[in-house]
Each structure stands twice: as structure tokens, then as C-alpha cells.
Amino acid sequence: xxxxxxxxxxxxxxxxxxxxxxxxxxxxxxxxxxxxxxxxxxxxxxxxxxxxxxxxxxxxxxxxxxxxxxxxxxxxxxxxxxxxxxxxxxxxxxxxxxxxxxxxxxxxxxxxxxxxxxx
Amino acid sequence: xxxxxxxxxxxxxxxxxxxxxxxxxxxxxxxxxxxxxxxxxxxxxxxxxxxxxxxxxxxxxxxxxxxxxxxxxxxxxxxxxxxxxxxxxxxxxxxxxxxxxxxxxxxxxxxxxxxxxxxxxxxxxxxxxxxxxxxxxxxxxxxxxxxxxxxxxxxxxxxxxxxxxxxxxxxxxxxxxxxxxxx
Numbered sequence: 147x148x149x150x151x152x153x154x155x156x157x158x159x160x161x162x163x164x165x166x167x168x169x170x171x172x173x174x175x176x177x178x179x180x181x182x183x184x185x186x187x188x189x190x191x192x193x194x195x196x197x198x199x200x201x202x203x204x205x206x207x208x209x210x211x212x213x214x215x216x217x218x219x220x221x222x223x224x225x226x227x228x229x230x231x232x233x234x235x236x237x238x239x240x241x242x243x244x245x246x247x248x249x250x251x252x253x254x255x256x257x258x259x260x261x262x263x264x265x
Numbered sequence: 266x267x268x269x270x271x272x273x274x275x276x277x278x279x280x281x282x283x284x285x286x287x288x289x290x291x292x293x294x295x296x297x298x299x300x301x302x303x304x305x306x307x308x309x310x311x312x313x314x315x316x317x318x319x320x321x322x323x324x325x326x327x328x329x330x331x332x333x334x335x336x337x338x339x340x341x342x343x344x345x346x347x348x349x350x351x352x353x354x355x356x357x358x359x360x361x362x363x364x365x366x367x368x369x370x371x372x373x374x375x376x377x378x379x380x381x382x383x384x385x386x387x388x389x390x391x392x393x394x395x396x397x398x399x400x401x402x403x404x405x406x407x408x409x410x411x412x413x414x415x416x417x418x419x420x421x422x423x424x425x426x427x428x429x430x431x432x433x434x435x436x437x438x439x440x441x442x443x444x445x446x447x448x
Contacts, residue, residue: 162433162436162437163405163433166389166401166405166433166436167405169386169389169405170304170386170401170402170405170406171406172303172304174296175296175299175300176296177292177295177296180291180295180299180313180316181288181291181292181295182288183317184288184291184317184320184321185284185285185287185288185291187317188284188287188321188324189284191321192282192284
């Protein structure tokens with residue numbers, strides 16, 4: 147059946163079709179390490195992509211270290227100059243450890259439920 | 266050696282970024298892709314560089330392969346896009362095209378075509394537009410069906426057929442080929 151179809155298709159081709167097929171025909175090109183070369187390029191790209199984020203974070207951290215340290219020392223100096231009562235009132239206004247932990251747990255549960263809903 | 270048909274290998278690449286499976290896909294299709302690009306560009310070295318870029322793009326864009334049509338059809342579409350992008354960027358391609366254009370003019374001076382000459386195919390291709398050239402190469406060199414070419418080039422089958430017909434007419438007119446019905 148398949149060979150009959152092929153024969154019909156062959157018969158429908160005109161002389162120019164056959165001529166063009168002969169002209170366009172080319173020998174298969176041997177791989178000769180081509181695929182290995184491309185795969186190596188892809189693996190290198192993947193590795194670079196995986197390393198980019200940690201390296202960028204490290205560089206960013208190193209660059210940010212000095213100014214952040216400077217900011218902290220300024221903040222400490224400002225705190226020292228504030229009146230004692232003001233600092234005590236501010237610390238009293240901060241949420242307790244229990245509140246922070248409960249809030250964190252609620253947030254984690256919400257994120258988990260959202261991701262489960264998405265799945 | 267990674268066994269399996271093309272679609273199975275594509276699934277493996279997509280699910281686990283399996284470079285070995287992609288390597289197998291490259292081994293299977295590199296010859297068609299390189300031949301396609303060699304015929305489009307007329308420059309073997311440039312074509313092989315473009316083939317590498319094509320497979321790199323294919324790796325990045327593999328998720329866009331819907332599974333409709335053959336994998337080689339999709340790959341040739343990526344190869345054609347890569348070729349067009351490089352053409353826009355590269356001055357080198359402009360020089361090659363100029364040379365090919367000159368060869369075509371020289372070829373037109375001769376009333377009959379000598380098909381055993383090495384540069385005949387280049388002269389044939391030079392009278393076609395880029396789109397016609399790509400379609401003719403897909404059809405006659407890579408053996409893709411009109412439907413597969415339509416899927417690759419994102420055009421209806423009727424348009425593919427009329428472009429092939431137009432391409433053949435141009436070659437016939439420019440090189441004085443007589444049409445004879447066989448069979």
C-alpha cells in the first residue's frame with residue numbers, strides 16, 4: 147500500500163521535480179564531533195547559569211558589606227544620643243517573640259496553601 | 266546511546282534538562298540542518314556556525330515545540346530564523362550574497378544549464394527569494410511534505426505549493442529548462 151502511494155507521488159512529479167531533487171541531493175554530513183561540541187556549549191551555559199546567582203549574591207554582599215557596616219555604626223551612634231526613655235518606649239512597642247513566630251507560621255501556611263492551589 | 270523516538274527525547278530534555286538526550290537529537294538531525302544552512306548561505310563554515318547557534322536556540326526554545334508535525338520540520342524553522350537573524354547582523358553574509366548574485370547574472374548569460382557543474386545549485390538558488398529558497402530546500406533537499414513545510418514556515422499549504430510553483434517557474438525561465446512529464 148505504502149509503495150503504491152510512493153509510486154503515485156513519483157508519477158505526479160514532472161521532469162523538473164526530478165531534476166531539482168537530483169540537484170538538491172547531498173551526501174549526509176558526518177557528525178565528526180559536531181554534536182559533542184554543541185552539547186559541551188550547552189553544558190557550559192547551564193553551569194554558568196547555575197553559578198550566576200550565587201556569584202552575583204556573593205559579589206553584591208561583598209560590595210554592600212562596607213556601606214551596610216557604616217550605616218549600622220551611624221544607627222548605633224544615633225541610638226546612643228537618643229534619650230533613654232524614648233528608646234525604652236520604642237522597645238516596649240515592638241512585637242513580642244511569640245507574636246513574630248505566630249505571624250511567621252500563618253504566613254508560611256498561607257504560602258503553602260497558595261502553592262498547593264496552584265498545583 | 267540514548268534510545269527512543271524524537272518526541273520521547275524531547276520530553277526527556279524538557280522534564281530533566283537531559284543534555285544526553287538532546288545530544289542524541291543533534292546526532293540524528295545535524296546533517297539535515299547543516300545541509301539546509303549550507304544551501305541557504307552558500308558558505309560551509311558560516312553554515313556550520315549557524316547550525317551550532319540553531320541547536321543552541323533549539324535548546325532554549327524547545328518548550329515551544331508543540332509536537333505537531335515532525336521534529337526536523339520544527340528544527341528547520343529554528344534554523345531558518347537563525348539564518349535570517351544572522352543575515353541581518355552580518356556584513357559577511359552581504360558579501361556572499363553579492364558573490365552569489367554575480368554568479369547568477371553570469372549563469373543567465375548561458376541559455377542552457379550544465380547540471381554537472383558545482384556552482385549550478387547556487388545559481389539556481391540565487392534567482393529565488395529567501396523564503397522561496399528555504400521552501401525549495403526543505404522540499405527537495407530535506408524531503409519535507411508540503412504540510413510539514415507549512416507548519417515550519419507558519420503558512421498555509423496552498424501558499425507553500427504556490428511558492429514552490431513560482432520557484433520552479435523562475436528556475437525554468439532563467440535557465441531555459443524544458444518541462445517533460447514523466448511516468
